[in-house]
Amino acid sequence: MNRSFYFLFVILLYACYGESQNQTVKVGGPCEGCEAIHEYGNKVLKPVDTLPEFNVLPKPIKISGVVYQSDGKTPASDIILYVYQTDDKGKYPKKANSKGWEKRHGYLRGWMKTNASGKYEFYTSRPTSYPNSTVPQHIHITVKEPDKNEYYIEDFYFKDDPYIANNILNRKRPRGGSGVISLVKESNIQVAKRDIILGLNIPNY
Numbered sequence: 001m002n003r004s005f006y007f008l009f010v011i012l013l014y015a016c017y018g019e020s021q022n023q024t025v026k027v028g029g030p031c032e033g034c035e036a037i038h039e040y041g042n043k044v045l046k047p048v049d050t051l052p053e054f055n056v057l058p059k060p061i062k063i064s065g066v067v068y069q070s071d072g073k074t075p076a077s078d079i080i081l082y083v084y085q086t087d088d089k090g091k092y093p094k095k096a097n098s099k100g101w102e103k104r105h106g107y108l109r110g111w112m113k114t115n116a117s118g119k120y121e122f123y124t125s126r127p128t129s130y131p132n133s134t135v136p137q138h139i140h141i142t143v144k145e146p147d148k149n150e151y152y153i154e155d156f157y158f159k160d161d162p163y164i165a166n167n168i169l170n171r172k173r174p175r176g177g178s179g180v181i182s183l184v185k186e187s188n189i190q191v192a193k194r195d196i197i198l199g200l201n202i203p204n205y
Contacts, residue, residue, distance in 0.1 A: 027204045028151025028175075036101035037082035037111070037142045037150045045080060045113035050123040052107055057088050057125035061183060062191045063139075063156065064121035067114050070199040075118025079198070080144040083156075084109035085127040086137075105140075126183075126190070129163060136163045143176065143198070151202060154179035156194065173201040 028034075054060060067076045084105040087093050092106030102109070108127075112120045127137045139156040153176030157168055160183070169180060177200055181192035199205035 027148055027199070027202055029203045031142070031150065031152050033101055033104065034142050034150040034152055036084075036105055036109075037080060037144050039100050039102070040082075040111040043111065045111050047112055047115045047119050048121045048123075049110040049112045051083070051085075051110045051125075053087075054123045054125060059088070059126035060123065060189050061126050062121065062123050062186075062189055063181065063194060064119070064191070065194040065196060066118045067120060067143075067196045067198065068118060070197065070205070072197045072200075075114075075116070076145075076198055077114055077116045077118060078146055079114040079118070079120075081112045081114070081120055082109065082142040082144070082150075083112075083122060083124075083139055085124065085139040086130065088125065088128050090128040090130045090133070123189075126158070134163045136161050136165070136168065138179075141179075143196070145198060151175075153177075153196065153202075156181055158183065175201050 067079045068074060069076045084092070085108050086106070087108055092104065093108060094103060094106055098107065108124070110122055110124070112122060114120050124139070127139060129135050129137055137158050140152070141156065142150050142152050144150040154171070154174040157164055157180045159180050171178065176196045176198070179194065181194050183190040183192045
């Protein structure tokens with residue numbers, strides 16, 4: 001093997017190795033719309049976010065918790081969370097200039113990035129069921145870990161929702177842990193907590 005060919009071979013080998021190292025592990029199965037988690041643009045993500053119209057829509061709420069690694073004990077930092085929901089009419093409100101997934105998810109959405117303690121927190125208003133339906137009130141949530149693709153976990157549900165069904169309350173393998181939350185009055189706002197365990201009941205994790 002001549003010297004030039006040898007060096008070219010070594011360079012290609014390292015390039016292929018580097019590319020394989022940068023590939024994310026595919027987990028979670030199909031997830032339509034999960035790519036919306038990347039639509040935060042130039043926004044600097046923090047552990048706390050406030051969704052649009054928090055001070056306008058009725059029934060303000062605060063949801064917070066800790067994201068843990070798969071062992072359920074170690075706080076997970078730098079985890080991006082994306083949430084979106086309906087308004088008080090059960091719709092995903094859009095604007096005339098809405099782009100990307102905002103056309104479907106609406107503009108009542110937000111992004112957080114956990115801190116060293118794994119904490120996250122967001123302020124919003126309680127969503128309403130879809131018009132003329134018995135679909136439980138819910139807030140969608142997508143997760144992005146640094147070394148994995150984005151995937152969805154169980155929605156936030158409200159324990160006192162008259163439409164919540166037993167198959168949600170008693171789900172055996174909820175993705176990321178149970179999403180059923182209980183609101184408690186705290187000053188002039190309803191608050192709830194939900195901890196999340198990365199990879200729990202996520203396919204191929």
